[in-house]
Amino acid sequence: MKSIASSKSSGLVRITSGIPGLDEMIEGGFPFPSVIMVAGGAGTGKTTFALRFLAEGAAKGEQGLLFTTLSEPTQWMLRYASQFDFVDPDQFGDAIAYHDLGTTIREAEPAELLNEMEEKIAEIMPQRIVIDPLSVMGSMLKGDYRSFLFDLTNRLKNWNATTVVTGEVSPGELYPSEMSYAADGIVLLLMNEEEGARRKYLEVLKMRGTCHMTGKQSIDINRRDGMVVLKSRF
Ligand SMILES: Nc1ncnc2c1ncn2[C@@H]1O[C@H](COP(=O)(O)OP(=O)(O)O)[C@@H](O)[C@H]1O
Numbered sequence: 376m377k378s379i380a381s382s383k384s385s386g387l388v389r390i391t392s393g394i395p396g397l398d399e400m401i402e403g404g405f406p407f408p409s410v411i412m413v414a415g416g417a418g419t420g421k422t423t424f425a426l427r428f429l430a431e432g433a434a435k436g437e438q439g440l441l442f443t444t445l446s447e448p449t450q451w452m453l454r455y456a457s458q459f460d461f462v463d464p465d466q467f468g469d470a471i472a473y474h475d476l477g478t479t480i481r482e483a484e485p486a487e488l489l490n491e492m493e494e495k496i497a498e499i500m501p502q503r504i505v506i507d508p509l510s511v512m513g514s515m516l517k518g519d520y521r522s523f524l525f526d527l528t529n530r531l532k533n534w535n536a537t538t539v540v541t542g543e544v545s546p547g548e549l550y551p552s553e554m555s556y557a558a559d560g561i562v563l564l565l566m567n568e569e570e571g572a573r574r575k576y577l578e579v580l581k582m583r584g585t586c587h588m589t590g591k592q593s594i595d596i597n598r599r600d601g602m603v604v605l606k607s608r609f
């Protein structure tokens with residue numbers, strides 16, 4: 376683990392996203408520390424985005440922590456993640472620690488869930504945290520989801536980390552509004568049917584302290600880069 380090698384622009388410390396083309400849109404990277412929401416429908420690339428963000432940190436010697444929420448067997452997650460060239464499976468459990476919250480979300484009170492997360496963060500001391508998907512907690516959590524999100528983001532901001540939380544949206548919904556209030560940044564992932572083909576886009580809706588590019592940018596998802604913002608529209 377090492378300290379953040381960051382560029383300073385507009386007085387903020389920044390951390391690179393790892394997504395080729397995205398950092399140029401946001402003055403060099405995400406503010407550090409911050410909470411960034413990545414929202415989109417099924418299959419728009421949220422998990423791909425999150426993995427690229429963690430792999431970028433691991434490549435730079437930064438510690439990562441991946442919270443999963445679905446109680447999927449770890450082997451599944453690793454098998455899918457390993458399909459990407461930029462993912463080194465040996466880093467999982469080491470440079471990229473992971474911890475599943477599924478059982479606690481279903482069985483415990485929100486306060487216990489927050490404590491479990493905070494204990495893990497204190498143990499691992501990550502610079503990059505991912506919660507994927509965060510939005511499942513809305514329907515599974517015992518207790519009030521909004522106050523949980525408020526407490527969660529407040530606590531995350533006390534740690535020296537940039538956290539990417541993913542939010543699954545239903546068709547027609549842009550982003551989970553209950554998650555948006557507390558986020559320092561909102562990145563939308565979109566998929567449109569155009570001329571018989573499904574085209575994918577990324578849009579930076581909000582990035583605090585950042586003069587960011589606006590509007591939808593075409594993206595590609597592939598094995599080598601994970602996600603890449605295509606330059607044709609720059
Ligand atoms: N290794 C890969 N090579 C090419 N495309 C991939 C690969 N992995 C995933 N994809 C594409 O990316 C899409 C989005 O995957 P994912 O990031 O899991 O979406 P989400 O988490 O938003 O549901 C997949 O449905 C698939 O089309």
Ligand SMILES: [Mg+2]
Pocket residue numbers: 421422423508
């Ligand atoms: Mg996913």
